[in-house]
Amino acid sequence: MQIEDVRRSALRALIPPPRLRLSEWIESEIALPDGVSAQPGPVRLWPFQREIADAIGDPLIERVTLVKPVRVGFTTLLTSAVASFVANEPSPILCLLPAEADCRDYVVSDVEPIFGASPAVADAMSDERDESGRNTLLSRRFPGGSLKVVAAKAPRNLRRHNVRVLFIDEADGMEATAEGSPIILAERRTLSFPDRKIVMGSTPVFEETSHVLRAYARSDGRVFEVPCPDCGALTEIEWQHIVWDDGKPETARFRCPHCESEIEERHKPQMVAQGAWRPTRPEVQGHAGFRLNALVSLHANASWAKLAAEFIGAKDDPTTLQTFVNTILGQGWRGEGDELAEDELAARAEEFGLSGIPAEVLALTVGIDVQHDRLEATFLGWAESGTMLVLGHRVIWGQFDDEATWAELDDTLRTRFPHALGGRMAIDAAAIDAGDGASMHRVTAFAMPRTRNKVLAIKGASGNRPVIERAGSKTKTGARLWIVGVDTVKTQLFGRLSQAGSVRFSADLPPVWYEQATSERAVIKYRRGQPVRSFERVPGRRAEALDCLVYAFAARQIINPDWERRRVELAQDQPLRTAAGPILSSKWMQR
Numbered sequence: 001m002q003i004e005d006v007r008r009s010a011l012r013a014l015i016p017p018p019r020l021r022l023s024e025w026i027e028s029e030i031a032l033p034d035g036v037s038a039q040p041g042p043v044r045l046w047p048f049q050r051e052i053a054d055a056i057g058d059p060l061i062e063r064v065t066l067v068k069p070v071r072v073g074f075t076t077l078l079t080s081a082v083a084s085f086v087a088n089e090p091s092p093i094l095c096l097l098p099a100e101a102d103c104r105d106y107v108v109s110d111v112e113p114i115f116g117a118s119p120a121v122a123d124a125m126s127d128e129r130d131e132s133g134r135n136t137l138l139s140r141r142f143p144g145g146s147l148k149v150v151a152a153k154a155p156r157n158l159r160r161h162n163v164r165v166l167f168i169d170e171a172d173g174m175e176a177t178a179e180g181s182p183i184i185l186a187e188r189r190t191l192s193f194p195d196r197k198i199v200m201g202s203t204p205v206f207e208e209t210s211h212v213l214r215a216y217a218r219s220d221g222r223v224f225e226v227p228c229p230d231c232g233a234l235t236e237i238e239w240q241h242i243v244w245d246d247g248k249p250e251t252a253r254f255r256c257p258h259c260e261s262e263i264e265e266r267h268k269p270q271m272v273a274q275g276a277w278r279p280t281r282p283e284v285q286g287h288a289g290f291r292l293n294a295l296v297s298l299h300a301n302a303s304w305a306k307l308a309a310e311f312i313g314a315k316d317d318p319t320t321l322q323t324f325v326n327t328i329l330g331q332g333w334r335g336e337g338d339e340l341a342e343d344e345l346a347a348r349a350e351e352f353g354l355s356g357i358p359a360e361v362l363a364l365t366v367g368i369d370v371q372h373d374r375l376e377a378t379f380l381g382w383a384e385s386g387t388m389l390v391l392g393h394r395v396i397w398g399q400f401d402d403e404a405t406w407a408e409l410d411d412t413l414r415t416r417f418p419h420a421l422g423g424r425m426a427i428d429a430a431a432i433d434a435g436d437g438a439s440m441h442r443v444t445a446f447a448m449p450r451t452r453n454k455v456l457a458i459k460g461a462s463g464n465r466p467v468i469e470r471a472g473s474k475t476k477t478g479a480r481l482w483i484v485g486v487d488t489v490k491t492q493l494f495g496r497l498s499q500a501g502s503v504r505f506s507a508d509l510p511p512v513w514y515e516q517a518t519s520e521r522a523v524i525k526y527r528r529g530q531p532v533r534s535f536e537r538v539p540g541r542r543a544e545a546l547d548c549l550v551y552a553f554a555a556r557q558i559i560n561p562d563w564e565r566r567r568v569e570l571a572q573d574q575p576l577r578t579a580a581g582p583i584l585s586s587k588w589m590q591r
Helices: 002-014 022-029 047-057 074-088 100-116 119-124 182-188 211-217 265-273 304-314 318-327 342-346 403-414 440-453 486-497 511-517 544-558 563-570
Strands: 063-067 092-097 139-142 145-151 165-169 197-202 222-227 242-245 248-255 276-279 287-291 361-371 374-383 388-397 429-433 455-461 468-470 482-485 503-506 520-527 530-537
Touching: 022 047, 022 074, 047 063, 047 074, 047 265, 047 287, 063 211, 074 092, 074 100, 074 119, 074 145, 074 165, 074 197, 092 100, 092 182, 100 119, 100 145, 165 182, 197 211, 211 287, 222 265, 242 304, 248 265, 248 304, 265 304, 304 318, 318 486, 342 511, 361 388, 361 544, 361 563, 374 403, 374 544, 388 403, 388 544, 403 440, 429 440, 429 544, 440 455, 455 544, 468 544, 482 486, 482 544, 486 520, 486 530, 486 544, 511 544
Parallel strands: 063 197, 063 287, 092 145, 092 165, 165 197, 222 287, 361 429, 388 503, 429 455, 455 482
Antiparallel strands: 139 145, 222 276, 242 248, 361 374, 374 388, 468 482, 520 530
């Protein structure tokens, strides 16, 4: 504590003469142009934003952490705060975002419009001031300082900079690199400044590995409380306080936990205007932490009725439910279903399969795992509601470099299966594992001429990646691979598999399929000092079925079925023809 008192005394000596609070400066200086904001004109901060802004501008507060949902205006607030430092406290400033694409989008969509909305900032950032020509899109110099926007995936960019002000956005989207945690690396670049400022904001993802939740736990832990219009008691509005009539989300309202009164949406603006932040750990000094959810947002798309409707649409699918928990409630996902029981999955088997595809299945994808003596394929059916049906699993025996093996796979992928609506169903997309260096050439040679039929050669990659994306470069033979984010898919699959109804199973699946589908479990391990959620093999189990599931799941992302047309098509014995253009007659054709 004595060291902290000395630091704060030193900071007081550095404090410039009194000026506007940051919230007041933003509202007096920044006017958003049309096309940048849904409400162009002078920025008007919401009540819960003002204390966050003032904490960022307070020289006695070294760190500010914000656990945030969407729809609370954090990006505008963050960028306005950066603008304030440029205009009022010029110094080296660094903004850290997860990826290069995020950096470019942030500068173009947010930094440039908001900086241009302030004459003082626009003048300081003018390119004409940089005679050396060193200004770029992501690196700007101005009198007394600089602004750099850096991707966490490129840690070498962090080594070259010492900064006084560090802004970290979407921290939970950042992974450790070979050089360690990019967040820790960035924070080390501020150590030479006694008056440093570190601002971290993020929507939390997984509770066990969340950077922003760990930072918030070390802060003074502020929560935003609003008064009940009936009893006056202060409450942090949480999801359990929102109720609605059965089947009528439009009736959503707030039930006060103190007096049980039910408060309608029209009272929310007044409640929020009278709200206040309360530190739950007031003994912590110099680190202001704020935790928000979208229930207090005054955004039109964050009304209680709309959020209730979103919850109803998301609650039956763990994947969409996690998105709701993360982005609306501002909470970390607890990773339910981290270990699956094969007997519980097998007990849910139903009488359907490839010999009779159920009527609700309107799309069909296949995931294919390549072994040296066989190919294994799992067939997934997809309902319009998002329900996933495991229709069957087939094994094609034969060496991976034998033409006969691939000819049999070709016949399988061309098969049209009987459907309950009366027609026959073709495969929409297939993903074949080409990750084994020995078989890659053979897989790509098979997939390349069939790419138009959505037969893709894929390679799995761990970490926080998209479900599926085209590889940035071709292989040595000129083939194009698709990269599957296997950890991302497994996280979504485990959530679905653990919830009855989200995934249905064919009675045709052999017992060994369930054993292999549950061959991995989610674990938390520490890599370079940071907790990382990953998957490990259960000892003694093979994983072909799980791999096939992952690939078939990823293949679903590359198709976009026309559900109504598909129903009509499957009710016929032959597929519908694509609408034809005009027929041009030719005398040559009549010869």
